Amino acid sequence: MLSSVQINAHNHWVSVYEPLPNERETLFAKYEVTPDMLEYAIDPFEKSRVELDREANITLLIFDVFVPNANPDDDITAPLGIMITNNNVITFTNAQTNFVNGLIAELLPKFPNQNQSIKIMDLVLPLLMKLATAFFPPIRKADSQRKALQRGIRRQNNHVSINQFMELETNLVFILTSLQGNVALLQQLKRLMGSKLTTPHQELLDDIIIEAQQGLEMAQTTSDVVARISGAYSKVLDSNLNQTMKFLTVYSIILAIPPIVSGFYGENVDHLPFASHPFGWQITILITLIFIAISIWIMFNKRWWK
Structure with missing residues (x-):
């Protein structure tokens, strides 16, 4: 599915959801997306990074997002493609990341269509801030679950508690890996585009990097504690x-x-x-x-x- 929303007279937000063959042709012809960039953007296994196509003037951000209400069999993080072209910002979503369109819809009313001073980065950077800080609640929840499990396991050591610790540890590994990639992406974005950004945009990007690093440190601390406790109680069971x-x-x-x-x-x-x-x-x-x-x-x- 492909839809377009006008940001101002020259810029649009294009939402792409699992594009069909005819929609891919529209992206190539109307929005000047290259085939390689499209494949990178819709690949569900891409890692966080910045991809540039200088000839086509395309910047692609692969940003890992936390997936709320993920199915137990699915990963709790997934890559989101954000493509910046000459006049458009294009987001590539799937069943896991489709909730991002709702976040963007919340940001759009802040941009009057007639305001020609609005830039594409006025949409991209606030979106990145929302996505970066979205990792905080699950990290805090994981820490609360760790404390509850630890209190329960003190009363009775059993394999069920150890398995719950292992599941919690697995989720934290996904979060930790995603945050590490996101921090690297944001720092790379600052190196590549820092000189082209306005002062407010530079300050906002710095704030996003700080928030992402803070989330990374929180996840690292919680993951280390969970791993140590899980290992300690495994030794107790042994x-x-x-x-x-x-x-x-x-x-x-x-x-x-x-x-x-x-x-x-x-x-x-x-x-x-x-x-x-x-x-x-x-x-x-x-x-x-x-x-x-x-x-x-x-x-x-x-x-x-x-």
């Missing part, structure tokens, strides 16, 4: 398992003593001690208990229980 296996080993050794003693006396060997004694059966039980007591004493002295 230690508990080792203790259980050690107990079962000791228990099996103790249980092996009665069959050994009774086996000897069950062979009908006449010369064994107490074989012909009238209380021989009771004596064999006593011998068994003595061996068990000796075994337990040895194990305690060897600290096999620790």
Whole structure:
């Protein structure tokens, strides 16, 4: 789907949603988009970066966005293509990133169509600010989930809590990777276009970089804490398992003593001690208990229980 909204007399915002073949031809012919740039913009696996086509005067920003209400099987971040041409800003969205069109629609009323002083970057930079700060709530939510899981796991260690920690850690890795790419993109954008921007635009871009770096630091801290806690409690579970296996080993050794003693006396060997004694059966039980007591004493002295 392709739609166009006028920003002023010369500039338009073009929204492109999973373009069909005829819509691609429109992009090539009417909006001077090159085939290579289009493929970069709609690729769902592109990483955050700035791509330039100096001959066509096209600047393409691949900016990772946080996807609210993402399906459990989908990634929680996705790339958004923002293409800046001579007179247009073109956004490329899909099912995951289509919510960005709503954010842009909220910004458009601030730009009267008759105001010729409006620049394309007056739309692009505020949009980048919204997208950069959109990472803050999920990072804070992840930290709150971490605290809740940590409180629960203190009461009872179980694999369910560890699995929840692993899922939380995975989500933070996606957020962290996206923020690292976004910070690099913004810094590259400043190097490439800083001299062409107005002073207010330069200041706004600096603010966006600061916000993105702050989000990166928050995500890094939360990710490190989650990873350390998950690793620590995994070790606790491993230690508990080792203790259980050690107990079962000791228990099996103790249980092996009665069959050994009774086996000897069950062979009908006449010369064994107490074989012909009238209380021989009771004596064999006593011998068994003595061996068990000796075994337990040895194990305690060897600290096999620790």
